[in-house]
Amino acid sequence: MNNLPPFYDPLLSYEDNYHQGPFGQFSHNDHLTIPMPPVINYFAGLAVNLPFGIPAGPLLNANYVKAAFAHGFDLCVYKTVRTTLHKSHPLPNVLAIHPQGRLSANIDTVLADTHYTQPVSITNSFGVPSFTPDIWQEDMADAVSAAGKGQCVIGSFQGTQGQGEIAKDYALAACLVAETKAPILEANLSCPNEGVHKLLCFDVDQVERIANEIKNAVPDRPLFLKLAYFTDDAALKRLLQKIGHIIDGISTINTLSARPVNAQGQPALGKNRPEGGVCGDAIRWASIDMVSRLAKLRDNMELKFLIIGVGGVSTFDHYQQLRAVGADAVMSATGAMWNPNLAIDIKNRLYADAKTD
Numbered sequence: 001m002n003n004l005p006p007f008y009d010p011l012l013s014y015e016d017n018y019h020q021g022p023f024g025q026f027s028h029n030d031h032l033t034i035p036m037p038p039v040i041n042y043f044a045g046l047a048v049n050l051p052f053g054i055p056a057g058p059l060l061n062a063n064y065v066k067a068a069f070a071h072g073f074d075l076c077v078y079k080t081v082r083t084t085l086h087k088s089h090p091l092p093n094v095l096a097i098h099p100q101g102r103l104s105a106n107i108d109t110v111l112a113d114t115h116y117t118q119p120v121s122i123t124n125s126f127g128v129p130s131f132t133p134d135i136w137q138e139d140m141a142d143a144v145s146a147a148g149k150g151q152c153v154i155g156s157f158q159g160t161q162g163q164g165e166i167a168k169d170y171a172l173a174a175c176l177v178a179e180t181k182a183p184i185l186e187a188n189l190s191c192p193n194e195g196v197h198k199l200l201c202f203d204v205d206q207v208e209r210i211a212n213e214i215k216n217a218v219p220d221r222p223l224f225l226k227l228a229y230f231t232d233d234a235a236l237k238r239l240l241q242k243i244g245h246i247i248d249g250i251s252t253i254n255t256l257s258a259r260p261v262n263a264q265g266q267p268a269l270g271k272n273r274p275e276g277g278v279c280g281d282a283i284r285w286a287s288i289d290m291v292s293r294l295a296k297l298r299d300n301m302e303l304k305f306l307i308i309g310v311g312g313v314s315t316f317d318h319y320q321q322l323r324a325v326g327a328d329a330v331m332s333a334t335g336a337m338w339n340p341n342l343a344i345d346i347k348n349r350l351y352a353d354a355k356t357d
């Protein structure tokens with residue numbers, strides 16, 4: 001069992017992680033031997049060594065993206081950005097959680113503390129902070145140009161309430177991300193920490209408007225949507241009927257909401273934040289379920305979008321499970337934060353297995 005320190009330090013503020021990180025093994029990237037694939041893979045028309053990487057969130061800036069590339073994560077999502085400055089929630093932003101059995105999708109109450117034990121599950125609560133575009137555009141462009149052969153940056157973004165029509169703000173954010181030359185765009189429609197109970201991705205008409213605005217604004221870049229876990233197949237089908245032919249891919253899942261409490265039963269993130277998103281091991285069942293249902297609907301509806309499977313991946317077997325149920329690519333946030341060697345581990349296993357076939 002691996003006990004390496006995470007590359008994002010939960011005890012430090014978001015700003016300190018941004019300026020001082022990444023930490024642990026991600027702080028030194030020399031002398032790494034990355035196993036190379038016997039054949040090159042293609043994802044969204046781009047050559048990738050292995051369709052595996054880190055989803056939106058843990059890679060705060062170009063320094064984090066460069067470390068992830070150096071450690072063999074070939075698809076790196078640059079953390080979600082906005083068209084305006086947006087401050088992070090105060091500490092705590094990350095806590096370990098200890099669900100009794102598997103976490104449900106019904107906002108369970110879970111014990112949260114600072115004891116991170118493998119396999120790690122956490123709650124994260126940041127509020128999707130962003131610097132202003134003049135800061136993140138230059139940095140994202142630096143990250144994009146750091147991609148090695150068979151690697152690529154995906155630029156994640158979202159619109160902000162109160163910036164005029166939300167679909168237009170999404171489109172503006174997409175244009176700003178496209179200017180950095182990020183080859184793939186990802187619109188986050190699933191953030192649970194914005195103070196709204198109904199996530200944007202469950203509002204089918206609004207998602208259709210947003211997808212159309214983005215595609216009209218940036219027609220030349222593959223567009224992925226980041227979706228939360230849908231409990232209901234009928235709702236997922238309705239969504240795909242509206243957007244399945246507009247978009248290029250879906251990345252799913254984001255977190256499952258829960259009520260993290262401390263040992264005294266009080267809200268562990270503070271009384272103003274009774275709920276937090278849970279990610280890591282406790283939600284893998286939901287990512288496998290969502291990807292497998294999405295892949296079946298894709299086939300039945302004769303749609304062509306790609307699927308990025310996200311949620312609870314921390315081993316080679318988890319990578320294989322998501323690929324087996326229909327994911328074209330797989331990503332790990334929590335698993336990678338606590339194991340910087342995860343991509344190397346997966347490649348070692350995959351290519352060793354390929355040689356013995």
Ligand SMILES: Cc1cc2nc3c(=O)[nH]c(=O)nc-3n(C[C@H](O)[C@H](O)[C@H](O)COP(=O)(O)O)c2cc1C
Nearest residue numbers: 055056057080188253254279280311312332333334
């Ligand atoms: C520290 C952290 C920050 C995150 N921030 C974002 C974000 O800004 N945008 C987003 O779409 N998802 C965000 N996520 C969610 C992840 O992209 C991912 O969907 C979720 O963590 C499930 O994957 P995991 O179980 O591998 O952690 C964040 C996750 C973590 C751990």
